[in-house]
Amino acid sequence: MTAARTISFTLNGLPVTADVKPHHNLVELLQNQFSLTGARETCGQGLCGCCTVIVNGKAVSGCLYLASFVEGAEVVTVESLDTPQKLHPVQEAFVETSAFQCGYCTPGFVLMTTQLLEQHPDPDDDQIKHYLTGNLCRCATYPQVIEAVKLAARKRKAG
Amino acid sequence: MTPFELAEPKSLSAAVKLLDPDDTSIRPIAGGTALMLMMKAGVFRPAKLISLRNIEAKYSGIAADANGLRLGAMTTLSALEHSADVRKLAPLITRTMLTLSNVRVRNVATVGGALAHGDPHMDLPPVLMALGATLTVVSPSGERSIPLDDFFTGYYETVLEKNELIAEAHIPAQGTKRAAYMKVTTGSADDWPALGVAVVIEADGKAIESARVVVSAATTKATRLKSAETVLNGKTADDKLLAQAGDAAVEEAEFIADVRGSVPYKRELLRVYIKRAVQQALAGGVQ
């Protein structure tokens, strides 16, 4: 019974199935079975946001989320944001403001920013800092991230 | 993490039956945010987890009437944070959510998990205790009601039997009472606190009718400080009274030393923060 079982869910808009063991977490599922590496386990403790995944419209830390919990859920990863032709406005904003150095934390910041803007379409500095308190950047690009979020908000408004 | 089995019962009563009063390797899992950390660290290696995620939807909801709130054990902390009913009937809870962890943890962590874990550093235990919460818990032999005052028995310990689950928390409406919760972090702002103090006060100006005072984090468990309450009840909150309440609190609390502070340091913190929390509450606190 600690053996794998098959679960079904929607991944970036497509119905999929996967074999999961009870002790697998969501990052392991996405990396090992779908080769999606945007969510990566870093702190492994819910603190840094590098493993951010959206489940049923809500951001979760994939490192603390059992893979089995996504049965029947809608799962969205950072890979769904852009097309080969066009970046998502939040991604554009991070590029245009140089809101990263090594880029390791960027997928998490980008996904959290999409959520932030749904809740606060026109966020002030405090709202941005508060919402992103669970995202850490070892390269300390925080000032640029705040710029990026504001630019993304303007792009979003412009449509 | 070491492998384990996972059961996903569809009802609370089925979940209770899958637990075993004598087997600590079988344990309920709600959001999993606390358990995952323990399993990853290897301090907890379950044989089997009983997931509560598929139990009846009513245990994930918030119901409100004039008397107060009923919070299902599986209600997420972000549901509490965004609930208009919670904001209206117990605004202290809404404000506590602002500095409780981060968005992703609040999206997943549950009321039941925050209480059953018995972690003295968490924010909901002192806040709900100060508000006068009562829990409904369910076991194979039926249901019982436990005032949160009597729920915690020690460091990560509660009165729950191994085959007993929290079903709901009942929170009396704050009404005209004024409230404050202060937590003191000695590392980074979002570190675990060295001290938490929650107060809920019925008062006319500075004339205190009755107060509930709870300490957490500096102690082995969230604890009501009845001697400090006795000092405050029926008196006017001036500097002298607040100093007396601080002295009584420090005498009553059972402190623990840890990386966030020594016992003498935490005693001093409590003395200072009893005063600040009462002042903050009386100054309007959470409306």
Ligand SMILES: Cc1cc2nc3c(=O)[nH]c(=O)nc-3n(C[C@H](O)[C@H](O)[C@H](O)COP(=O)(O)OP(=O)(O)OC[C@H]3O[C@@H](n4cnc5c(N)ncnc54)[C@H](O)[C@@H]3O)c2cc1C
């Ligand atoms: C990065 C991070 C930061 C955090 N910061 C804070 C903070 O600032 N303030 C704070 O207060 N907390 C903080 N927490 C702790 C967080 O609040 C808890 O992890 C969470 O509340 C636990 O809820 P859960 O549903 O995830 O519980 P789980 O991990 O599923 O379970 C926790 C415990 O409760 C038991 N349990 C769960 N539900 C029930 C039930 N209905 N009946 C009986 N037993 C049950 C489980 O068996 C387990 O022992 C933080 C956690 C993380 C990961």
Ligand code: FES
């Ligand atoms: S790896 Fe999950 S939050 Fe850091």
Ligand code: FES
């Ligand atoms: S850009 Fe390097 S960690 Fe953020």
